Amino acid sequence: MAQNCLLIDLDGTLYHGERMVPGADTLITTLNEQGIPFLFLTNNSSATPQDVSARLNKMGIPATPQQVCTSSMATAAYIAEHKADATVAVFGEHGLRSAITEAGLTIVDSVDAIPDYVVQGIDREFSYQKLAEAGRLILAGATFISTNPDLLLPGAGGLMPGAGTLGSALKAMTGTEPIVIGKPSAILMNFAFTLLNTQASEVTIIGDNMMTDIKAGTQSGCRSLLLLTDEGVTTPQNIEIHQKLAESKPDLIKHNLQEIEQWVLTLH
Template identity: 50%
Template sequence: MTDNRPKMHGLLIDLDGTLYHGTHMIDGADKLISYLRDTKLPFRFVTNNSAASPEDVAERLLKMGIPAAAEEVCTSAQAAAGYISGIRPGASVFVVGESGLTSAAREAGLTLTDEQPDFVLQGIDRKLTYERLTKAVRYIHGGAQYVLTNPDLLIPSGDGLIPGAGSIGAMLKAAGGKEPVLIGKPSPILMEYTLKSIGLAAEEAWVIGDNLATDIAFGEAAGCGTLLVLTGLTTAQNIDYYMEQAGCKPDVVCNHLEELRSYISDHREI
């Protein structure tokens, strides 16, 4: 089924559930990334996480033993800030989020404000207050455009699942009465940002991840090759259920990262 797919010119790689679980590297992740570096196959780490900066993400990977550099990371926060600056350079934004989102906004030349913004820019915020939520709702009702970094309802933490940016977004959408512009996987906005970063057309890139509804749907919608690894959310036991729920199926399924590395070796563009 993949014989007629184009060769791999570059890879867009998910993180949590694909290369690590929490703070623990998945077996073979270090060898996989080292192989990509040694063979000079371009790649980007692509994450819906809006809380961490690219530098933070790279440092976290390095601490787990996975080779990484900040310029290899593409986050939903970067894509969101780039989207806003592309529409209105220097726009004022009210941020509901953490340091990764505020730093991305500043780097994109946006103006952070607590008063009458052009945009409400929302990601995960683990110190969110009711007062800040109230401001966001009032600004949306007052005409501010609403941008949501990613739709993840739940994310893993060291002691279990916690509400993600999508859960906060569900509340703002209900109270604000406005559909947000969605940035992260499976939105094409993060895809466009990442493809520009790596310098490839969609048909030259393959998306690798463990989640059908985000990673695989993300790649399929853009026209990328898609490769599902059974290292995280999706397993051999639940793959049929998640394919039905997501309404999509991957081009290739690999059971583990060693199998993935072997597949890339056989199908990469030389």
């Protein structure tokens, strides 16, 4: 079977908050034992690959930094490809700043100079002042990049505004559509294909969200597998609505990680 590489969503698929979804540990162990190439694929720009793998290991899910692909990594690679010596104003957290720096790009913290790019991700210390600064730089000519369009994030006390909500405020202020890197954009997907050294036709993306995971599969040309549970973003109750909104349908549907593990064993 040609489609034997996997991109696996994290939040809602392998864990909820700090709680591992049952079967996540054995699924990843099976992938490692079978030698099936895969990456953990996340829109979350706040964490480094080291942070993500440490969090997974703490839950009992085996992971290495090399198995992690984040929107921050894809953002940095996108900018470096277009302008290797770019200056970047970063409105985001440690994972985003780290990726930008590691790509050899220059972070500009002063608002006196107009950078080549304004990059905005999740920022839990976002403020009115930051909104004003980022917006002014975009209005002055900096290219506006958003790490991902997610409007909501799960938090310990309930849903929280995601990077997409902050990006919506900047879009409203500037009238500028950002270049979006994360799912469902094909930019993150193509970056992941490069890391896997493969092409879209050989990849299946696994996730619980029609609007990001499954739509990303549709837009990038790879196969998609929807994890359909009562706890995920897409549930048996809302799947028809989500399919219409996403203008996409999954190629495969599984109802738990045990079913996915059994399916994985058919890949080799």
